[in-house]
Amino acid sequence: MSAFGEAFVYLNDPFNWTRTGGILDLLVQHLRISVLAVLLAAVLAVPTGVLLGRSGRGAGAVVVLSNVSRAVPTLALLTVLAVTPLGFSETGTVLALAAFAVPPMLTNTYVGFREVDRDVREAARAMGMGRGQLLTRVEFPLALPLLATGVRTAAVQVVATATLAALVGGGGLGRIINLGFGQQDQGVILAGAVLVAALALLTELLLVLLSAAVTPGPRRWPLHRVRAPRAGEPEPTSSGVPM
Amino acid sequence: MASLGALSAASAPAAPVLAADEAPNPWFDPSYVTDNWDTIVGHLGQHVRLTVGAVLLGALIALPLALLARRTRFLAGPVLGLSSVVYTIPSLAMFAFLAPFTGPLSATTVLIGLTLYTLVVLVRNFLAGLQGVPADVREAARGMGYGPARLFLRVDLPLALPAFMAGLRIATVSTVALVTVGVITGNGGLGQLIIGGFNSNFYRAEIVTGAVGCVLLGLAADVLLAGVERLLTPWTRAVT
Numbered sequence: 001m002s003a004f005g006e007a008f009v010y011l012n013d014p015f016n017w018t019r020t021g022g023i024l025d026l027l028v029q030h031l032r033i034s035v036l037a038v039l040l041a042a043v044l045a046v047p048t049g050v051l052l053g054r055s056g057r058g059a060g061a062v063v064v065l066s067n068v069s070r071a072v073p074t075l076a077l078l079t080v081l082a083v084t085p086l087g088f089s090e091t092g093t094v095l096a097l098a099a100f101a102v103p104p105m106l107t108n109t110y111v112g113f114r115e116v117d118r119d120v121r122e123a124a125r126a127m128g129m130g131r132g133q134l135l136t137r138v139e140f141p142l143a144l145p146l147l148a149t150g151v152r153t154a155a156v157q158v159v160a161t162a163t164l165a166a167l168v169g170g171g172g173l174g175r176i177i178n179l180g181f182g183q184q185d186q187g188v189i190l191a192g193a194v195l196v197a198a199l200a201l202l203t204e205l206l207l208v209l210l211s212a213a214v215t216p217g218p219r220r221w222p223l224h225r226v227r228a229p230r231a232g233e234p235e236p237t238s239s240g241v242p243m
Numbered sequence: 244m245a246s247l248g249a250l251s252a253a254s255a256p257a258a259p260v261l262a263a264d265e266a267p268n269p270w271f272d273p274s275y276v277t278d279n280w281d282t283i284v285g286h287l288g289q290h291v292r293l294t295v296g297a298v299l300l301g302a303l304i305a306l307p308l309a310l311l312a313r314r315t316r317f318l319a320g321p322v323l324g325l326s327s328v329v330y331t332i333p334s335l336a337m338f339a340f341l342a343p344f345t346g347p348l349s350a351t352t353v354l355i356g357l358t359l360y361t362l363v364v365l366v367r368n369f370l371a372g373l374q375g376v377p378a379d380v381r382e383a384a385r386g387m388g389y390g391p392a393r394l395f396l397r398v399d400l401p402l403a404l405p406a407f408m409a410g411l412r413i414a415t416v417s418t419v420a421l422v423t424v425g426v427i428t429g430n431g432g433l434g435q436l437i438i439g440g441f442n443s444n445f446y447r448a449e450i451v452t453g454a455v456g457c458v459l460l461g462l463a464a465d466v467l468l469a470g471v472e473r474l475l476t477p478w479t480r481a482v483t
Contacts, residue, residue, distance in 0.1 A: 003343035070413070071461030073420040076454035079437045083445040160333035164424065167335075168441055177339045181427050186343045193339030197332045204331050 006187020007194065023176070023195065029090075030172035030199070033165070034158045036094045041101035041154060046147070049109025054139070062110050066103040074100055074161045075168075082168045093165045093172075100161060101154035108150025112143030141216050148211030152204070159203045163196050173199060272448035283436065283452065289350070290432025290460060293425065294418045296354050301361030301414060308362075309369035310395075319370065326363040334360070334424045342428070353425035360421060361414040368410025372403030405479070408472040412465055419461040423453075433457050 010016055017023045052058040077099060081092035116139050124138045166174030176192030179185075276283065312319040332340075337356040345351040376399050384398045400407075423434030431438065433453045440449030473480070 067416075067465075068462075070416050071420060071458050071465070073423040073434070073437075073454070073457050075423045075426070075434060076437055076450075076457055079441050079450050080454060083441065083447055083450060156331055160331070163333045163335045167424075167426065167438060174335055177335050178427070180339065181342070181347055184347055186347065189339045189342050189347065193336040196336040197340070200331050200333055200336070201328065 003186035003190050006185070007190035010187050010191040011194065023173070026171060026173050026175055027195075027199070030159070030162050030174075033090055033093050033097065033170075033172060034155070034162050036090075037097035037158045037162075038101055038151070038155045040094060040098040041105055041158075042151065044098070045102045045105035045150075045154075046109050049106045049150075050113055050135075052106075053110040053113025053143070054135075056114055058110070062107055066107050069100060069103045072100075075164050078164055078170070079168045082170070090171070093162070093170045097158045097161055097165075101158050104153040104157065105150040108146045108153070109143070112146030112150075113139055115146075116142045145211070145215050148207075148215060152207040152211055155207055156200060156204045160196075160200045268445065268447050270447045270451050275448035276452055279449075283433075283456070286433050286435050286453075287456065287460070289430065290419070290422050290434075290457075293350065293353055293357060293422050293430070293432060294415060294460075294464070297357035297361050297418050298365075298411065298415050300354075300358045301365050302411065304358070305362050305365035305369050308366050309373055312366070312370050313373045322366060323370075326366055329359055330363045334421055335427060338425065338427055348429050350425075350428070350430040352428050353422065353430050357418050357421055357425075361418055364414040364417070365410050368406050368413070369403070372406025372410070373399060375406060376402045401476075404476055405472070408468060408475070412468045412472075415464045415468060416461045419457060419464060423457060433460070 015022070052062065074096065077096040078093065081096045084092065086092040086095070120138060120142070121134065124134050129137065162172045163174035163177070165172050166178040173192065173196050176195060177189060178192075180188030180190075180192055308322060312322045334356060337359065338352050341352045341355055345355060380402070381394060381398060384394050389397065422432045423437060425431040426434040426438045429435075433456045436449050436453030436456070440446040440451075440453065443449065
């Protein structure tokens with residue numbers, strides 16, 4: 001039977017889904033790790049991005065952080081954390097994934113808050129808004145599209161990279177692929193690939209819809225605009241690093 | 244029999260001796276690097292070959308695609324949309340998709356997967372660079388009698404070069420990091436050291452050597468390409 005046939009059979013066997021350590025268990029674990037990592041990264045990155053963006057300082061640090069993080073393999077950080085006293089807990093995986101989710105969120109939040117029109121700020125202040133009101137009623141709505149893009153990019157990246165935890169004894173859907181390669185079973189390999197890719201694409205789709213729903217103002221569907229990169233300036237990233 | 248005696252001594256509750264206490268497992272161990280130099284260089288070579296191969300192949304395919312997408316505007320949307328779908332697929336799944344066709348244990352699987360990712364970065368950046376070339380400059384060159392080939396080589400290429408190089412740098416650095424995932428097929432370059440150390444009873448020196456090697460390789464490649472860009476665009480320095 002071809003690999004596709006075997007993968008189809010594997011995915012159609014209810015036992016493969018419902019047994020202990022089956023697809024559903026792994027899926028729940030995968031999602032739990034991902035959600036925790038994204039939340040942790042958001043708690044760190046968003047306030048920092050807001051602070052830096054409002055003051056307009058720290059552009060260099062943001063650029064350096066996002067460039068250096070691109071050079072560090074996720075697999076390396078996952079492995080290093082797995083051999084620390086944290087060991088094989090989910091904590092190690094969550095920390096490693098959160099570390100890579102910080103740069104896209106930070107960059108987008110930073111750019112979002114920095115690019116708020118100076119005149120708009122001025123006008124809001126002239127209308128008698130305090131600093132708190134300015135933040136929540138003016139700057140936040142205006143920065144929201146980029147903030148949402150940052151969270152989406154980071155979340156999709158985390159869901160994608162959580163797969164790699166399986167290579168160093170962690171859980172998640174990557175286990176199926178790892179198992180397939182270990183057994184040289186092409187059906188299982190392909191079935192795992194379909195599951196992981198589908199989860200990543202679904203996450204992307206869901207978050208695109210969600211960010212479009214929470215963005216105030218006229219509906220603008222996130223079409224990918226092509227922009228020329230400028231050196232030394234933080235630029236919003238709409239697609240993360242492939243992982 | 245000495246080892247048996249040691250074992251029974253270890254199992255006695257009075258003096259618990261763990262094997263981990265006796266075998267030091269330092270994070271940094273220069274003797275590991277010197278003792279295994281040939282192995283490290285071998286993996287490093289594969290890492291470099293896979294990175295260079297993927298970026299070159301990606302650039303060769305991306306350039307015609309970007310030129311096509313600029314010429315026919317309605318193609319730009321689908322090309323970019325498709326590329327963002329490719330980008331979303333996790334690398335492990337990408338290698339798994341390719342494995343049934345190219346063999347689960349072959350370096351070709353890794354090379355093709357990495358090429359697809361570099362393609363995504365490069366098409367975007369090449370297209371951005373080409374679209375940034377002012378239309379009247381091209382118009383003027385055409386008025387001066389430039390043919391399509393000369394127009395591309397003498398006008399488009401120099402003007403779009405900063406964007407091209409930015410794309411190449413991003414693609415190279417992220418590919419260096421991604422090669423490590425190729426370890427699933429046994430062709431992961433320095434990733435072999437990371438996972439190899441992990442599987443050898445968590446041998447930290449080997450893991451750290453692989454990890455630090457990857458980061459240094461990525462940064463070195465970035466600096467190298469930045470230098471090439473400076474050499475190729477002398478006019479950008481004259482302005483400042």
